[in-house]
Amino acid sequence: MPPKLGDGQEVVAFSGAWISWAHTVVAYAAFIGALITGLYLHYHKIVENEYYGYPEEWFPSVSATIGDRYPERSVFQVFIAMTSGPRFALVFLWYVLTARPNSVLPKFVAGVGVFRTLTCGGWTYVTSTDDHGWHDIFMISYLVATLPWTLGCIALSPKGNPKALRYRKILAGSFFGTLVPLIYFFIQHKVHKVAGAYTTYAFFEWALILLDVGFDAVTALDFEGFELVVRDIQGTSRGKAQRVVDTALEKEKDKPVSLVFGSGFSWSEAIDAAADVYNGYIFWSMLTSLGLTVWYFPLWHMGISGWEAMVMCTVSPFLLCSASFRSLVIKNVRYVHILSLAGLLAYKVKTPELRLLSVALGVSMSCLAWSATWYAERSQGARLEARTLAWGMGLILSSLAKFACYTNNPIWPIMHAENGGWNKTGLALAVVAIFISTRRSTDNRGGYEVAGVPRGSAALAGLGLGALFFGMHSLLSDSSTMILWVWEGYPVRGPIAANGVFTMLAMGGGIVHGIYLQEKAANWVSVGLLGLGAYLLTTYSHWTGYLGAILMAVELMSLAFPLIASGARLGPLAFGLGFLVYNVMVLAHVWVVAYAFVPGGPLMREHTDWIMTATVLFIGLGIYNVASTKNNGTLRPRPSKVGPSRFKSYYLYALMVLELLAISISYLRFPTNDYTPYHKDEKVITAGIWTIHFSLDNDMWSAERRIRDLIKEMEVDVIGLLETDLQRIIMGNRDTTQFLAEDLGMYVDYGPGPNKHTWGAALLSKFPILNSTHHLLPSPVGELAPAIHATLDAYGEDVDVVVFHSGQEEDPEDRRQQSEYLAKLMKESPRPLILMSYLVIKPQEGNYNTYVGEKSGMKDIDPSDWDRWCEYLLYKGIKRSGYARVSRSTITDTELQVGKFIVGQAEGSDERINEEQVPEGQRFPATFRGEGVRGHQYHVFDEPRYYA
Template sequence: MANARKTLRSNKPLSERLVIDASHVAAIHTYLALSAFGAALVLGCALHYTKIVKNGVAGYPQEWFPSVSATIGDWYPERNIFQILIAMTSGPRFALVFLQYFLTRSEHTSLPGLVFTAGVVRTLSCGGWVYITSSDDHDVHDVLMVLYILCNVPWMIGGIACSNGKARARRRLVATLFFASIIPMVYFFMQHKVYRVPGAYTRYSFFEWSLILFDILFDSVAEMDFKAANLQVALGSSLKGRDSIPAPPALLRGDGSISKVDLKQAGVPVSTEPAPLTNGAPAETDRPSLRTRLARLELLAEWRPVASFTSDVYLSYIFWSIFTSLLPTLFYFSVWELGISGQELALLALLSPLLLGIVPLRAWARTQRGRVTLHALSLTGIGAYALGKPLHRLGAVTFANVIMFIGWAAGWVDDRDGYQGVIMGLGLILSSLSKLGNHSNNPVWPMVNAESGGYNKTGLVLAICALIELSTRPPIPLVSPTKTERTPKEEANLLPSTNNWLPASLALGSLIFSLHCLLSDSGTVIAWSWSGYENGRPRGPLPHLYGSLTLVAQAIGLLLPTILPIATVTHPLWFLYGSASAYTMYCYRDWYGFAGGLNVAIFLMSIIPSVTRQAASYAKVGRTYFMVSLTVIILYLANVWTVAYAFVPGGAYLRERSDLVLAAQFAALAPAFGWTSKAASRFPASLTLTSSIGGYVRTLLALLSLSSVLVSLYKWPAIGPTPYKPGTRIFNAGIWTVHFGIDNVGHDSQRRITDVIRDMQLDVVGLLETDLHRTVYGNRDLTRVAIEELGYYVDLGPGPNMHTWGAALLSKFPIISSHHHLLPSPHGELAPAIEAVLDIYGTEVTVVVSHNGQEEDPLDRELQSRELARIMAQSHPRPVVFLGYVVTKPGASRPAPYDILVNDGRVHDIDPHDWDRWCEYVLYRGLYRTAYARVSRGIVTDTELQIGQFVLPKHGHGVTNETEEARMLRSWKEDLPEDHWFPMEYYGGPDEGGVNGHYYHVFNTPLYYRLPEGAVV
């Protein structure tokens, strides 16, 4: 095989060809790259030092070292010199990528091809972010930068795996330093962006430059590889003749010739007749050549496992997307009925695996044709977005779940190597990542469309591509180990059994529910622990900023069973670790509670392969997976009843008892662990994934983790929120009951809500019925679009483990402190309230957002009103704005809430002459109210938006006159400065004007008020 990597000599004399050592290519690349960045840094510091160290927070001397982007992209001439040198670097870089692939390619693994692809994309994206600076197009620059960093993961990890000896050790060291530098870099970036700490960007810049240096040093190691292989590059005219083309090493004889027998065994058709030659070249009838066809065959064999793995992961993503869309689609009807509507019977779709008890159906579902057919039919759940009526969408999603669960249960039956379990976990992480990047909405859900942030058509096209790959996949599995790779003991453990099928079913059902309930959105475990603000800072992590950590924890959990013995994650001690983590998540708040949630994520993800394999080892497939689905349904109902107990029979037994549901989840998981030596002996020693599949899994987990962090950084606010009318001391405050973020036609309403908030220039917004981190609401965050696109501080109110319908506060002003209250509710549903102190133009103002109980429970409403009045009175003489859902008539006497709130709370009604109210009220104290508007709901919800406009007295002054006469000095808007006007576009009725169905109603105009005489503002 000495000739395996040599090209047969041509007839051209050696003197006419240029031969250079490949190591020189790597060296040239290193020197050019270092020169480009070094020259830019030196010139930038020499010519524009104070300009390139300045940022949005501070300048020199607090900031004294420039960032990479400011150095290379903002000023002449350093930008131009850098771009010229980087352009010169591109040739050696592409050559380096090609040469590394040539040196490491092998017919036994596809890893070099993966590294090669990552290297090419990495190089192209580098050119993108270098020549399209943040000043040119911020979004394009950031996307290309993110793509570059993503490609570094397979490039570096794959490069380490493909090298040996000293080169591998050096690459491992540099790569470790590279990835380790990301952690402090992200920390200082957050200090700069979120907390706006002067000097933090300088520290961030040091680590940013470190990444550049380590990146270049990693590529420089190729010089060692090329020298060790004595690799040379020959430049000259094309070699002549068929024999001048190098054959793949595995098909070369000792003399460099190719055997026809070898070609036939490789699947290449070979003619027994001699091929006619013309001037030493193949005749037209012989094209494509045998070598060309052989190369194509090898390329297919090399990339097909990657394509199969990718298709399986994406189909798993589709599974989770359709599965998690069922409950929000059916719960739309329950929300409008405020009780059992009948559509809840759609849950029975999950019981469809019972049909696998029919032997012919089970046999067909396990075939390739059956799998493709079932996957194709289940896509009706994705295509349901195109149906206009909620009932039609529910029918399509229900049908999709019937079909899909049959197909996935049939796949789990064959999960004897843990592959299906791993794919199931990867699909869940991908689904959660897609929600993190899409304002907490899965982009292929039927409840979203193009107007509400959906990418349904794109999702369908990709699903069809995955199905085409699955349908054309060779019959012999490319992703499963052969039977001979298992030990006899493992084979015995995988034999069908009829014992203990029930515990295994309960465990798998509980696991599926737990994954959906806690990990189908990266912000759910954060919502469980969130408690508000203190001293101007969040007490714990915010979901939209730190959700990526949940995804990283999930990836770590799924990684464990691929690198550790199964006995580790099926040991009783591991179960105790998971239980302790759940206890911490439930009982503690802020960072401690979140830490417990992260460990729950690691625990649940780590046991997916072992739990799915245990359920797959029992012969009675129909009853096994029927019980799996029944367990999921029972836990769904129990979870909902903890908060919806007032609307279901028997709900009182689970009222506010999430602890019981959580305990039941883990109790059902307990049989999946080896509590006895006999039980432990039935578990396989480890997952029997092939080495290539294990590599794919680890690479994808790394990519998903890095992607989640980069998505969070990309969405991180560049500057803090600012009020709509800075310098005027005017702010607008509104209250809106938004009906769980589901509009009147069953679509997500985030964007419609955000449009009205933006048009009305609301600086402070109270949103009610917003606790969506539950399975029935899709585990969503209703505030995500507003805070990411408009810029708001956010307080999410009591979390899902507090059993309320939820409240949220959005503020353009810093939140100094906040507290969450569970208002007294002895008979009815728990009522939430947020008490927050805001820094409004330098004045502390208390804002209270609350959702009181319904009219069916008068005692609850009275007690809740007394508590709210106490909270407002306690903050006297500080200014107060109350934004709440009260359920009372204006002016109603005790024990009705109105009198209690106004008199005991020492506040004023925004307009006591407005008698046409029932639920929503705006109250205030210590402020001048200058406008009041009521905006119709459109199709967003069943409740209007109420808005009050307020003016703060000048610092050191209070309200001049608080009598009703002084407060009710009405005015025409023309008599007030335009700063006080609400948008003119919202005038007109439903047929005459307005915007998207929203318009000023009741009065058909905003009401305006004059300031009393002597007011100092």
Template structure:
């Protein structure tokens, strides 16, 4: 009876691998059946889209095939429902095989697999026709869940099952790489509306479906290897343990034969010496991409915060760098340190470069945040394994190449930072591969992507011996410090990363901290920025110089001595407290200090042996300092901002205190693991320093203006002055707007321009100089106004006339945001004219606005009766009585409104005195910002004469433009409206024309 019972149970026994087979064939059959039925029954309908139809479009997308027409939609949904059983069984069985008490990764994979399956059902049954937003959200959720599902699945694959691991790696890599051309063709279809692009997009979309199914089919190999069978309950004859990182490393190590073959191939392709150079250059460029993509994160997300003037929720993207905490999971860390793992992470980070092609600011933010997740993990692994690990196997064969041994000792991360800053210095203060910069705004995104692909190809084709160095390389045991020291080392690394990002990501940021105006007593941003780059290079080479001395250990120890930290702290104090050349020289010394400790801080963090917690904590410190730095200015819009209001000094103390943990204080020692170099390397050091110096100097000379700025109409003594609030140089589509601003200012032939919301020398704005494009292309004198250490949103004065002197004011702000003002005296056709550019506070703080208006009125009144032009952002209605700003400014400041009959104003105002106003124009903003450009045109009285008739009747002698000389006319091309006319979306609005005024009889001009 027992035997019969056993035989009956045996009849119900089958291999679990058949579940994976059924799932694979059923899924493929489901999709292919829908494709076949769709082409047979509704071919021309499913290939048609909003741009084109047959024959331009001739292959259908997945969504159109499975969701638009009866009966293929219904047949597909029935068949996909049948697939749900094997699908859930496959997820549960894989978890059963890989679950472990030592690792939580299998649980993460299991949860992501369940969510992935449910979201798949969501976008299958809710088509884009039913609910487009729900369909897209579920589709995105499905793709995001593929990350932990696929990469976690690779890490959890049993070590002995190498065939399954390789197949999963290939299918996963193909899956995510296919997304790159798919996104490209989707943009061609959706944005550029190219006929036929959707067909090409559809090929890759179907490719993702097939690759997804093939990835899941690999479970068959796992089940067979484990001899997993199903009876009345699931049993397994083989107990599979969790992945062993050490065993994994051994299994991935190539044999000697394969290494030799690979090395021969590389030597035939490129000599060993040049191969080393190519490898170094590719590593430098990949490090450059790290800084480029990372520094683009804050500006991409802060776009939303600026529009909301509060915490918008998108700030959560800032913590994407905390993905380094995943390195605390042993299987994932073991995979990430393999060559294949690094290649995948490098490839995924390229999404941050491709994001420039996405039309939506939110889509770009999502892509950049995702890229930073991959990037931070990859960078942490590189730091942990050491940049020099791949040289070790072949250094003995290239002893004669002194340059390579020199450069290998320099942390590539520091060189990448210098290259990033240099690229901005050469490209009008914009990084050419940033996702919010495209070809129209000075970007070289396609070139950057091409170079990235070449660098990745070089990395991929390195010899097997060096390819796996990252997985097997470890810090020497003598250099590994106690596990108790990981916290101070990670805090030091976080403080250093934040500080170099804050102060050295742009060569002119330190100059902005020291700027005081005219007459110029300090450095000029576009001229002396090369000195910052020189100081960075000197600082990075300093540890190399010390390590190559006769007593390298003692010399290198100088950089970890408390006295060296006091040098850095003193330099930081000078930067914060002093101005002009003295303050900037302090900044140069701080740059030398920061770059000199780069090798030691990174090496110390790598030596802790606690990869996950060390780099998670380091990036957490960076995020906290980022927020604190923003809070010092944005205190009026964030909870608890009052505690950090205008306290950059506290943030500076905190970041320097964090760096202090890397130094050898009494009763605390740090290990010196700096490399030693041959004494003859001094020549190579000088060569490298000369190369960096010459390159930065050549860029400066190339950008230097060849002639002095000159007014547009010196003969008739005409002055055109404009005021524009430019919203931090980011337009409504989230793109850099400097060139669009330049084009409108050029066409309007403005002689004096006041720009507001311009202090971009902050992490959240990308450490940019908003004036660089305009001043270099159009020729202006520029006063960049109060710097980032003055806690305002910024004001800028551009002038075609020489600036005799200028004064920066911080207007009274007891409650709200600190408001800036520039008071400048310009030499206008031989007559000194005071120009005031100001940004008042918001309507939420009436006391602030009243006090600020009183101070501005005092500044203008003190020069009476000398000529004055006021260009400002003033939140008030025209003719509003006290305590509103309008009456205070006009009456107490003893100035005239540009046109008091214009009642349709709220924030931008032009006031004047001692000049003849001849025109007033309001030009629509297009999509550059949220405010218009207002322009006032004036004639300066002849030197020695004033206004002969200042009465209201004389000032409001209106005229047609035809009654004035053509020199007074504004460009005719800008007549029109939103639907027709105008230029690049700009046109004269409100009055639909500029207003013109006669010069009174008897005026001496």
């Protein structure tokens, strides 16, 4: 008779530690076996990359080792397949070890473990040669999942095994620490093309593999307390029982992280948190769109238009000073939020004036609703913190959306389906989020039993809040803003746009700092660090300046809760004053560059340092005021029914998701730098100049895609773009060059940054930029004139290009001095040179003879073209073969001018020839002849001109 269930004969029993050892040995065998095989059979091939081979590069990367070559690829795949069994068992045992009732974290970590295992199989068996897209998706997913897996394992590590916890912390710290030099040497290889950098990168890449597998090997110390038993319950086995006795496992005790994540999981509360964060995203999306829609009007008026008054719509919280109105708003805050959606519906309004009014209504209602919510929740510490967390994380989500969409927010009113907008989706989600977020009732007295007058100063609170709002908006609403503050051209010596993930990680770090160390966040040390960050960012360039950016991101986000909580305790007046101070600072930070067009402008000329100093000082005053309101004994708060940790966990889950998305987008956006000119066989450089009017077209729509289409169809290899500095509140903190460079496959130099007080000049090139220097030309009276002087590697020869925007017609002395400066710069260049410029001159008159002639050594691309005033193409030391003028359609107020040049040939003559005499590869596209396409056609001459 066979034994009963559970009473069968024990066939085999072994320690759970063997699962860990099996996983470790087989995983290491996969990588090391492939490495040994590759080094033996294909050494010179696997150490070679796109730039160098042996002996400059002498050690292979992981991807080169386990890639497409037989048999090392097969060696790797066989052992990785063998690893899958122990791997799934390891994840299962870890869950069994750490699971406890009503705790969601063990389930989450187990799910991540399974996900990592599956995605590992994805990038292992689908190589980049098989399908580059899916290989990248699997690889990114695996790397992104590594962060929650590592942190989750550390958080759940049993306290009874301190040795295992210590090893995990050492290996995890080493793993994440290795990422810094790994990224550095990858940039040295990919961007700077430094010989040997890829070999150094390879060593750090292999170190990551060893550390990653080693981290999971530590489970052997935890699994010693497990015994895995195979039991024969039907008596069919003839095997012998084996047994290994292990020690008992101590139960895990609560830790700081577990206090937040250890409680039960509720989908309802998770959805509430997600809705709150999205509601915060809506606020920031509308606020950041206000300046952008206001900017359209002074842009076309070339001065004050009157519509600038709409920026004052944010002071609507002053209305809450009326007790009856305040009570009405708080009781009906859901409907105020619904009214604020006028700002999202604005994209449906075609008339620019009415669209701005719709945005202003939305922003006004949103500021009113959020201020009322903060005030109403002022005694409910956990709920006020949750609302503030959602508001701050909404800024991160807004920045993330812009990071994914090349600095355009897809629900802005300047976006629609044709230029990449997601307005309908964003609006639908906003409606759902508002109904969910506002379903929790709010006490119209804010949960307080009034027993006196609050202490503290509403004026100081308003100064602190205004500076906080301004700092977050001006510096953190786009991940690339502070990167461009420290950008100084080529060679790259600091962060690039794809490194914007570091800004968002720092913002997330600030939120975590604010959650766990609120008392320490609101002190003079934090204000000092904020001041240090402002000083470094304003004074230094490259990585040193960006360190200041990181400090500012952390401190601004961490100081949000104490400043908002202080303002809430002092009443609605603090929020009204806060938004008023914010408006004044917004105007001031526009005045520093627009001084030539505004009353009293010269007083603020080029004084970004004043703005940064005021930001730090005002926040310092707000923090000074926090102590008074925090110790306020005149109001008795009602206790919250839900513990604060319960609120925090869901927001931290959301924060983790946002940061992982940022890492993934950064990986996808890292430049490939494998760009090819349009007509490389003919050694043609097609160069162009275009004033793009801040990428807003005549109808107030974002124009990046239309600009892209014309540049691409005209086959432009090198182009100078003017009026391109959009990294201010009034321009939406955007950067058109990111989209153009990455979509068209071009190197980009943004030119003098936002802290250099110009309207911007940018260079995009299909050819590598060997070196570039930024110039601010003499401007004693009018606006600063920016220039970029760059050296390109064009078909193996060094060719110089200059992009330049001169001063306005009203400032003749500025333009005279600028012409002298630029003529000297061009004369001193020993290389062939092309000038792509905005000169504000008449051909053959005045300063034209400084730019063209003996003083500069430059020639006009077409001296007979008398119908010019602003844009000019000049050249020296290179053959000019063609010239065309292309109409702008409704994109901007200036045409695109394009010239063709032949590298390695002498300048040639001014004799014009017929197109039939020009080789096919040196001709302009026929697409734009006659009526052209989309409103673009060859005009003035009605066809391109060619020269012998």
